[in-house]
Amino acid sequence: MLWRRRPLVAGAVTLFLSGLAIRAVSTVYRVALVRVAGEDILGLYQLTLPIYRLGWTLAPFGLPVAISQLSADRAGRGDMDGARRLRRAGLQLTALIAAAVSVGLALGSEGIAVHILTDPRTRLPLLVMPFLLVPAALCSAFRGVMQGEQRMGPIAASNALEVALRAPVVIYAVGWTAAYGVEWGAAGIVFGLTVGEVASLALLVWLARSSLGIPDFARRPKARVRFGVSDFLPNARRLLRLAAPVMGSGVLNNVLNITSVAVIPRRLGLAGLAMEEAVRAYGRLSGMAIPILYMPMVVIWPIVSVLEPTVAKRRAQRGTQAIGPLVRKSYLIAAVISVLSSAAFLLLPEQLGHWLYGVEGLADLIRPLAVAAPFAYIGYITSGILYGLGRTGIAMINSAAGNLVRLVLIWQLAADPAWGIVGVMWGVVADYAVSSLCNLISLPWAVRRSAL
Template sequence: MSKDNFLRGALILTAAGIIVKLIGSVNRILLSRLLGGEGIGLYQMAYPIYLLALSLSSAGIPIAISIMVAEKIAVRDIGGANRVFRISWSVLAVTGLLSSLLLYWGAGWLVEYQLIRDARAYYAIAALAPAIFFVTVLSSYRGYFQGLQQMTPTAVSQIVEQLVRVAVMVWLAYVLMPQGLEYAAAGASFGAAPGAAAGLVVLMYYYWHRRPYLPQPRETVNGRDSGWRIMKRIVKLALPVSLANIMLPVVSSIDLLIVPARLEAAGFSIQEATELFGYLTGMATALINLPTILTGSLAASLVPSVAEAFTLKNSGHIQNRVAKAIKIANLITIPSFAGMYLLATPISAMLYGAPEAGISLRVLSVGVVFLGIHQVSTGVLQGLGRTAIPLVNMLIAAAVKIGLSWYLTALPALGIQGAAWATNVDFAVGALLNLYFVYRYTGFCPRLGNTAKTIMATILMSIMVIYTYDAAMSAWLNNTMATLAAIAAGSLVYGASLLLLGGVEERDVAGIPKAGTFLAKLLRHLQLFKKK
């Protein structure tokens, strides 16, 4: 069974991530129309519980399993890799079943003790219980395939899971609506279970179909880890990753407590503070997360690749992988920062009909570069087995963010921009601390030459963006058309400039899966590659 190369694996996961997000966007629109505000409220009371289960099972555990499987595969201990999978599957099946039963029987307790204020949400919470089991078992398969550096099974299962989940959610919400709003919300919640079950079936198919093609193990394998030792290491690797994933909603909750209150201290009314907070968290934050779909996929693809090289003590391979990942991250995040900074107000007006959100987006766009580096460096450290380090760095960065949010947001001259700058500092501190530890354990230093070429191409792109937007607005007097024209023209100039400056070489283009060879020939024919 051939492995996906590092870049191919990242692109496969990126494509899946984009499709999943598009399906999710359609789901939000349909569900909102079906359930209305009150029904969505009941659904949202239950949904965070599902997200908590996902943060525990879909983040930490697959990464831990992928690290251990990659380590075994590196020394051709195929039996050991399969043993890691079998033991993790068995334990997760038991814990998933217990968690499902606990949630089902505990739903009434949550309502009884007023942790869930609306008693009607009981049905939505209980309906989520089966999903916990399937999601937990699902995570063992995803970790196994990622450890084999096979990203296609994970990508396909994610798409199938989302498709089935959304279809069942919408259908059950529609069918149960005549029975009452609480039953319709419960039907929407239940959709997570058949979705996860469908994703699990896909992964089981890949597992049984591809098993005969696994490379044969060596005749002798030194030592054999006990089941207890395997599970102990999985917990050791997975726990910091899961805690880091849980921190994201925790920090968001802290923002909810701090930012609106400090805006009021700066002189804004309650209504103004709420509106500004919505612009920052509901609009600007969603946009800066878009470029990081690729960097997040790079991080996931890096983990088993780095783990394999680290096991073989191949430091050169690790440094090459890190350099390529940082280069790709910068190629995406640096122009994304410039584009969102320059077109912050037009983009906000085009997408949300709220040009006021551009103030937050312009400031927050600076953090895109650091966020991309943070994700990639986290993947490297996880691949090295140092999963606790990104968690500690995230805690330090979060503490800095909380302090700055408290101080800067209350300054009348900054207001909501102060909260945005605090978020940027959060990303920067986490990224820089991670890079320090990457250097400490691998000796890798960022290559400034490639970054300089990317910055130069971005400057040329920015000039074209400004010129095109102003010219289009003068000609059409239509913000949407002018914004789209500026984005298109800027993208073309950025791509051409990058090729002519040597920021992307022919071998980089040729390495793109499927279309790389054709694109390299076409660009060479157009003489867009820098001459050596």
């Protein structure tokens, strides 16, 4: 009954329950990965992640957000056929762009490894990465389709399948490839991620047939789907107008992250660390400490996933006055999670590092997360609301401001022996704080503009 009467709550509950299971598996997976791979393989893999994140941002091109928001808006206005055409155009665009980005990454892998990441060992995992990008981008686009319909069950199922396959395959692949060298171990991690994404994509394609207007061919073998260039081009333009700021924000953030990765080892070297020590320290920060901040996101992420299409649909049906209760409830939940998380990060930093990873000395990196948590969680909520309102450009500018502050602080603090890698963490904290505060300031203006 809840699923029919309260689809918003039901969708959030579905994602929350699946998220709990996924988070439990992911925690075990990450702990096992740290123990099997070791800090050197994990550090090298983390060094390549900004490149993957940049590719993953370019490949879907911000289209999942546009698909979700625009199709929900069309559905709210009663234009179901138009919503289906938008979804199909979005998926076609994603496939084309993802293929182009993957080819570009494969061709540029050597230059990226040597000149940007400054570690030739990263070339092998970069060569495997294009095989991950295409299914990952298409999965994201299909989830945008489901999100726009507020069908959270398929999203939860695909996420669960991806994690269930990823964990054992990655552990096995790393255990098998690590004997051949650190670079092979990092490539094994990327291969395991690819297997999970391919399986998730296959499930999403099957579950999304009705969303795209594709008939059940077992029952209607002669039915044909009509979708030509005259449908594709206008819908593609609408999608790209909304998606471009999302993509721009992601690209800018990732370029700044790549710059940070290129800068951090050099700046840590000025603080007295050798290159291998700097890579290992960066792996501890980005592969161990920061993921702890994201663990409570198991509660926040379902809310944002449901919030984006719901804001778009309610605005189309009843105007911006219907958005207020959603915003207040979302803020309350984020505030509660922030208080609990900050207390744990502040009071149990050393214990968290030991319980989760079996390593000592993470307390100095975990303790600053107590400051970051409220900004990170509330900032994620406000970004979701801005996306639902179609104000993706505002979110892009705010995120860029935070990233610029992060880069400046990293440059100043990482080279100081008194700060070192802890200074890098405080740069991350400042990034969350600036982005979140800018979102909070911008949101009332965005709501007023959307009401006009």
